[in-house]
Amino acid sequence: MTAPSFPTFASLNGAPRLTGTPRLLVTSVILTLVAIGGTFLLDPYRNYQLAVIAAYFCATAGLTMLVGLTGQLSLGHAALMAAGGYGYALTANASTDAGVDGVARFLVSLVGAVVVAGLAGLLLGLAAARLRGPYLAGLTLAVVIALPAVTSVFSGVFRGDQGLQIAYDGVPPFLRTLIAVEQWQAWVAILVTSVTVTVLAGLRRGRAGLRMRAVHGDETAARLSGVPAGRVKVFAFTMSSISAGVGGALLCFVTQSVSPGAYTLAFSLLLLVAVVIGGLGSIGGAALGAVVVVLLPWLIGTATAALELPADVEQRLSGNVSVLVFGLLLIVVTAVWPGGIAGALGRRMPRARDQVAAGTPVAPADAPPPAVPVTTSTSSVSHSIPTETER
Amino acid sequence: MSQHRAPTTRAAAVVAASALLLTVSACSTPGVAADTPGVTDDxxxxxxxxxxxxxxxxxxxxxxxxxxxxxxxxxxxxxxxxxxxxxxxxxxxxxxxxxxxxxxxxxxxxxxxxxxxxxxxxxxxxxxxxxxxxxxxxxxxxxxxxxxxxxxxxxxxxxxxxDYVVEGAALARYAADEHPDAVVCLLGQDDDFGAEFIEGAETVLGADGLAAVERYSVSNQDVTAQIGAMKAAGCEINLLATVNGFTALAVGTAAKLGWFPQWISSSSGGDYPTLVGFLGEDLAPQLLQGFTSTNYLPxxxxxxxxxxxxxxxxxxxxxxxxxxxxxxxxxxxxxxxxxxxxxxxxxxxxxxxxxxxxxxxxxxxxxxxxxxxxxxxxxTGVGITTVDQGVQDFIGVTYALEGESVEEVEAKPVPLAGDGIPKP
Known part of the structure; x- marks a missing residue:
């Protein structure tokens, strides 16, 4: 991709060092190394959570690009994650039968996940490009609701509610004395996520991102300027779906299984809540959102356990409190910081606006807002929510 | 220089800080096995x-x-x-x-x-x-x-x-012994539970011994289609590889269709008091009269x-x-x-x-x-139970795995010793 000629933050400050794509790559590598180094500080359960966060981050990063940049609202990203998970599991089981294992099996299966999720996203995207607002939301909603039915109707392939199990990938022998399996899984998840998100961030700050913003800002004006709106939307949906699929594949790799129960409608909506809380359109916000989605229920569970409530009260609270807290958080965040947590952090540290990902493990830098007269990444947040609901 | 570096340094600092916050104390490096996990002196x-x-x-x-x-x-x-x-x-x-x-x-x-x-x-x-x-x-x-x-x-x-293979075989044998000419069907959960139960039943009844086999998925709380198909197939005895909630759902759905076949359920979904909780005190004794299941516990x-x-x-x-x-x-x-x-x-x-x-x-x-x-x-064996007048009890028929097949055996209940607290 050709590097766009946006005035970047570095050049604005008169420091003509790294700009554009090289800078993105360097930041991405640094954050990845920091995150991998961080795994040494964590116990196995925290590393497991970190791996899950990384997997969710793939999905939220793709979703935030789709919703924040092109304004296409998807309620079905859980189903696209599931597509990736099943693609991974089916390819992994086929490879195991064919005698392939280890790194080769992982890579082949990851390709399988990308292909399946990409195809699913392409098909959905083709339909999605012709739909707007509630109709698009309805279509994606139908997909995620249909998932359990699809897996049980074709239970010969998908094994119904029980889902698919895959063979276990242990720590490679030369690392076995150094790290535990959870840490290894966290490494793999961080690396794969880092590559995926860097690609998305590159798209976002490049010509593709500009076109997406143009289509979102005013589709007719974009067409008049020669931007093929339909193609841009389908492309965004497909990329977003692939990224969700990679997330699903990582979850399958970490837990050695995939089942429809992991990808419910509630989870799908939670992904959307995550990107809104984090800050629509912002990659750093997507990372924050993924952290919140994984850690909040766990923190609440730990807190309620510490309160030593009666067993029946605890049982009633279990699972329900976190849904309530997510709802409250969503209301508070949209009311107080319409730009999400990332937007709030960005205002507080204007110089580090493109580093809002800092609090999270694997976020490469965001591009600064482009100096073009379309909605910018941060301001589009406050616009896109009302626009979506008004339509 | 410092201006440009600041964000990256800050990023690193924040990541490190949040990582530290998350850290409890342990790390992932496999160490020597210390004490047995979960066991203290008391x-x-x-x-x-x-x-x-x-x-x-x-x-x-x-x-x-x-x-x-x-x-x-x-x-x-x-x-x-x-x-x-x-x-x-x-x-x-x-x-x-x-x-x-x-x-x-x-x-x-x-x-x-x-x-x-x-x-x-x-x-x-x-x-x-x-x-x-x-x-x-x-x-x-x-x-x-x-x-x-x-x-x-x-x-x-x-x-x-x-195991479900033994249970499926035992219940199919009981059905075949008690009602030799009846049309036997099966409703099973859409996972290994259902699959193994079907396998067990078919070892006794033969591969085509089940007139209809229907499956349900736990995430879909509606079995009208399955029960309708079984009724249409003229089933007289329905074997169930269902969890308690779906046993009740199957019996209740059939009753709504005005259909009252003989139900024979796996022990996993055959607990009478639990089923009463689903079907109600007033209806359950009638709907479940003659309901057959298994058990292996006192x-x-x-x-x-x-x-x-x-x-x-x-x-x-x-x-x-x-x-x-x-x-x-x-x-x-x-x-x-x-x-x-x-x-x-x-x-x-x-x-x-x-x-x-x-x-x-x-x-x-x-x-x-x-x-x-x-x-x-x-x-590796089960006793047959039935419900009669709202009371579920053993009927004195016990089947167990003998080599490759399931045969009728004598039950040997373990007597209660002491006050139910095992001694070393």
Missing amino acids: TVTIGSHQPLTGPAAAGYSSISAATSAYFDYVNDNGGINGRSIEYLVKDDGYNPATTQTVVRELVQEDEVFAILNGLGTPTHTSVLDYLNQNGVPDLFVASGSTSWNQPEEYPMTFALNA FGPDDEWSKLFREINDEYNAGAPFDGNTVYGMSVGYLFAEALAKAGESPTRESLLAAISSGELEGNGILPLAFGEDEHAAY
């Missing part, structure tokens, strides 16, 4: 995953409460080898994805000694590899899948329920184990409704206590597994336990 901590919410909760959430009540009873009477048993129960909502999270929490955060009685075929299947790779004893799984009895592949895992109003468990239930479980799940939960507790007692003064994971594999455990079932070096199944 406690043994074990954990379980159970459906306390979700589609299977109504039928099974009382099991872990009963097990906890039994452990409270044991602890109040001095514990096992001077140690009290702490039983941590986590809710997985019968969702395999949640099971994986809560079991990791139990093993890594709570550092349990063993996982006891994890409930469900689809749920427990998703943590089977994990528990065995991490060397965590995985005892008395609350499911009849044959997966738990694979000592070579899964040395940590031991079953409890009579049962029936006059049994001495049942009497003891009823007392424990009143005192330690706040007098919760006493049903098959209560007996099941307490029997699980008894079996674990027996294994722990035999694991020695200072139990380790190895000595616990050795105690179970020794074949010395007796349990409290109607047949001897089958555990041994090469056998991780607990019960």
